[in-house]
Amino acid sequence: xAIPRLTRAxxxxxxxxxxxxxxxxKPLYSWQSYQxxxxxxxxxxxxxxxxxxxxxEKNVETARSAELALPPGFxxxxxxxxxxxxxxxxxxxxxxxxxxxxxESAPFMxxxxxxxxxxxxxxxxxxxxxxxxxxx
Numbered sequence: 001x002a003i004p005r006l007t008r009a010x011x012x013x014x015x016x017x018x019x020x021x022x023x024x025x026k027p028l029y030s031w032q033s034y035q036x037x038x039x040x041x042x043x044x045x046x047x048x049x050x051x052x053x054x055x056x057e058k059n060v061e062t063a064r065s066a067e068l069a070l071p072p073g074f075x076x077x078x079x080x081x082x083x084x085x086x087x088x089x090x091x092x093x094x095x096x097x098x099x100x101x102x103x104e105s106a107p108f109m110x111x112x113x114x115x116x117x118x119x120x121x122x123x124x125x126x127x128x129x130x131x132x133x134x135x136x
Contacts, residue, residue, distance in 0.1 A: 029071035030063035038077055049084040056081070072102050076109065083116060091116065 033055050040047050056078050063070055079094035095113050099106045 027068060030059065030066060030068035031071055032059040032062060034059065034071055034074055034077070038073075041077065041081065049081045053078065053081050053085060070101065072105070073098070075101065076105070076112070079112070088116065 037052050037056055040052060041049075056074070059074075060070065075094040075098035079091040079098070082088070082091035082094060092113065095109045099109045
């Protein structure tokens with residue numbers, strides 16, 4: 001009993017499609033320790049931000065070597081950690097990196113940067129004026 005040619009071609013296509021569906025897909029983003037880091041940040045258990053930054057910077061290098069993109073919010077979270085560590089210049093760099101990687105985040109990144117600037121201005125206002133303290 002001969003199998004019709006069209007049926008054989010259909011079976012071959014089904015076999016190829018079935019095997020290709022089982023192939024491992026390359027992940028879109030390199031998540032690594034991002035989610036545990038965000039949890040630790042939000043939990044605010046007094047963890048040192050520099051330790052979280054070191055882990056996240058290692059993730060950046062690992063993602064680069066694997067040619068994977070950083071997930072949405074990764075750079076913004078690093079920026080918040082840099083702010084907490086007092087490294088404002090690196091924070092702005094990360095906020096801008098998030099804006100470039102995910103343009104839809106630009107309004108929120110601008111909002112966060114404006115809050116950073118406002119809090120820095122508030123700190124400057126609350127600092128005692130040495131001239132008035134001396135009675136000049």
